[in-house]
Amino acid sequence: MAYEQEEEEEHEIRSQLYEQFALIAKAFGSARRLTLIEILAQAEYTVERLAEEAEISVANTSQHLKTLREVRLVKVRRDGVVAYYRLTDEGIFQTWQMIRELGERHNAEIDRLANRLWLDRDPQLSISFEDLMPLLEEDSLIILDVRPEREFWSGHITGAICIPLPELPGRLPEISKNRKVIVYCRGPYSTLSDKAVRLLDANGYHAKRLELGLPEWRLQGLPVSSQPREMLPAS
Amino acid sequence: MAYEQEEEEEHEIRSQLYEQFALIAKAFGSARRLTLIEILAQAEYTVERLAEEAEISVANTSQHLKTLREVRLVKVRRDGVVAYYRLTDEGIFQTWQMIRELGERHNAEIDRLANRLWLDRDPQLSISFEDLMPLLEEDSLIILDVRPEREFWSGHITGAICIPLPELPGRLPEISKNRKVIVYCRGPYSTLSDKAVRLLDANGYHAKRLELGLPEWRLQGLPVSSQPREMLPAS
DNA sequence: CAATTATTCAATAAAATAATTGAATAAAAT
DNA sequence: ATTTTATTCAATTATTTTATTGAATAATTG
Numbered sequence: 001m002a003y004e005q006e007e008e009e010e011h012e013i014r015s016q017l018y019e020q021f022a023l024i025a026k027a028f029g030s031a032r033r034l035t036l037i038e039i040l041a042q043a044e045y046t047v048e049r050l051a052e053e054a055e056i057s058v059a060n061t062s063q064h065l066k067t068l069r070e071v072r073l074v075k076v077r078r079d080g081v082v083a084y085y086r087l088t089d090e091g092i093f094q095t096w097q098m099i100r101e102l103g104e105r106h107n108a109e110i111d112r113l114a115n116r117l118w119l120d121r122d123p124q125l126s127i128s129f130e131d132l133m134p135l136l137e138e139d140s141l142i143i144l145d146v147r148p149e150r151e152f153w154s155g156h157i158t159g160a161i162c163i164p165l166p167e168l169p170g171r172l173p174e175i176s177k178n179r180k181v182i183v184y185c186r187g188p189y190s191t192l193s194d195k196a197v198r199l200l201d202a203n204g205y206h207a208k209r210l211e212l213g214l215p216e217w218r219l220q221g222l223p224v225s226s227q228p229r230e231m232l233p234a235s
Numbered sequence: 236m237a238y239e240q241e242e243e244e245e246h247e248i249r250s251q252l253y254e255q256f257a258l259i260a261k262a263f264g265s266a267r268r269l270t271l272i273e274i275l276a277q278a279e280y281t282v283e284r285l286a287e288e289a290e291i292s293v294a295n296t297s298q299h300l301k302t303l304r305e306v307r308l309v310k311v312r313r314d315g316v317v318a319y320y321r322l323t324d325e326g327i328f329q330t331w332q333m334i335r336e337l338g339e340r341h342n343a344e345i346d347r348l349a350n351r352l353w354l355d356r357d358p359q360l361s362i363s364f365e366d367l368m369p370l371l372e373e374d375s376l377i378i379l380d381v382r383p384e385r386e387f388w389s390g391h392i393t394g395a396i397c398i399p400l401p402e403l404p405g406r407l408p409e410i411s412k413n414r415k416v417i418v419y420c421r422g423p424y425s426t427l428s429d430k431a432v433r434l435l436d437a438n439g440y441h442a443k444r445l446e447l448g449l450p451e452w453r454l455q456g457l458p459v460s461s462q463p464r465e466m467l468p469a470s
Numbered sequence: 471c472a473a474t475t476a477t478t479c480a481a482t483a484a485a486a487t488a489a490t491t492g493a494a495t496a497a498a499a500t
Numbered sequence: 501a502t503t504t505t506a507t508t509c510a511a512t513t514a515t516t517t518t519a520t521t522g523a524a525t526a527a528t529t530g
Contacts, residue, residue: 010352010426011290017348017424018266021338025263030488031253034260047507055246060489062508067487072341081497081506088341095333102326103256106307113252117245189252191245265518282477295519297478302517316476316527472530479524486517494509500502 043154044086158223187213278389393458422448
């Protein structure tokens with residue numbers, strides 16, 4: 001009888017414990033929150049700028065950030081009225097990446113949607129980290145980061161230059177035509193670099209797109225440079 | 236205008252894509268489903284046996300398995316009326332482990348609950364994989380797997396012997412008293428090995444508990460032995 | 471061929487989650 | 501001291517998710 005009761009209680013504790021783990025998984029279980037996580041994997045952001053990047057209303061973004069905060073997936077620091085959000089640690093991005101890879105391996109619908117997103121992504125114009133490595137020796141190579149400036153300063157491939165996509169058309173003259181250009185952005189589902197490659201290609205440049213983004217580059221232990229927070233631009 | 240519309244459409248596709256990834260995360264977002272995943276990480280199971288192990292009703296277990304199946308976290312094979320479920324690949328357990336580690340790192344409630352579950356787990360009687368390695372040379376060591384037989388045959392530490400916990404009291408004579416015993420089970424939140432260590436200890440054995448379970452051992456690439464499916468016991 | 475067994479399905483009621491809207495708060499700027 | 505700005509909160513409605521119960525299905529066994 002006492003033994004049965006002990007078993008009962010143990011089962012109850014374990015249920016509560018797994019309920020807590022489930023809360024963490026649930027925090028990843030929303031398209032909007034995954035979008036926020038993807039952006040926060042690039043840089044610390046304020047609620048308003050984050051909402052703008054994610055194309056979600058500010059109030060809704062704030063609510064989702066609250067959910068993420070409750071299970072400690074994100075942290076806030078406050079500077080006056082302004083709240084700066086960032087991922088708690090590298091494990092958050094890693095977990096998102098694992099979920100992403102599960103989907104890529106097993107889910108046909110994901111395959112279909114990814115291909116629609118990549119309609120005009122030419123596989124010939126893509127390059128993996130591995131294939132880039134030997135080319136890094138040549139100094140005739142330009143590595144171009146087309147993410148928003150704030151993301152670049154928060155961490156970029158060492159040696160890369162920063163021209164955010166919206167500014168690229170006006171700043172083409174800054175790029176020498178006789179050097180190969182390698183463009184990268186946030187990750188496999190970000191199309192900033194696709195658009196940059198198309199633009200460069202149309203203007204007679206020899207440009208390729210890195211298959212993965214900065215967070216994946218960092219996770220693989222490849223060289224990243226960044227600016228201390230105090231020196232970051234406002235927006 | 237056409238550009239705006241293109242942006243619109245891209246946003247829509249990306250939303251749908253992330254919705255798919257969210258479905259996968261949601262599948263991990265239930266205490267009961269995590270319990271099922273934890274058990275399926277040990278071995279293939281039928282619905283009924285799985286329900287029994289997880290202490291969930293059969294109908295409810297079947298429903299949760301359906302959810303897991305829909306996002307391809309589990310696979311079924313059928314043999315007559317009997318359905319055998321198993322995890323689709325190693326990535327499922329890895330993802331669960333990442334979520335578990337996130338919780339352990341950041342969630343105080345999880346810490347509190349784990350400690351209640353481990354009330355009578357003596358840290359002195361625990362040993363890590365790393366610390367076990369040098370001891371493996373001594374052949375005076377007995378490695379004891381106290382999980383259900385089906386889990387043992389599906390994969391166990393090479394050299395281990397199998398005595399399921401419920402049978403242990405009656406089978407103590409099989410264990411030589413002058414050899415150290417290392418007991419293991421499903422993982423850090425399984426208490427089968429705690430109970431075994433307590434029993435052995437009370438009977439004059441020198442027993443310790445492995446901190447992690449078989450799935451973690453396998454994931455680290457340590458030596459595992461198993462029996463082909465056809466040779467597995469029925470229950 | 472009836473009975474048994476393992477699994478799934480359908481219906482239900484309760485609970486949790488989502489996005490929108492508009493208001494509240496509180497620091498900073500005028 | 502007002503006004504502006506960034507963020508959060510509260511209320512609402514719609515939707516989704518959950519566990520239970522009891523029935524349906526379909527392969528085996530007697």
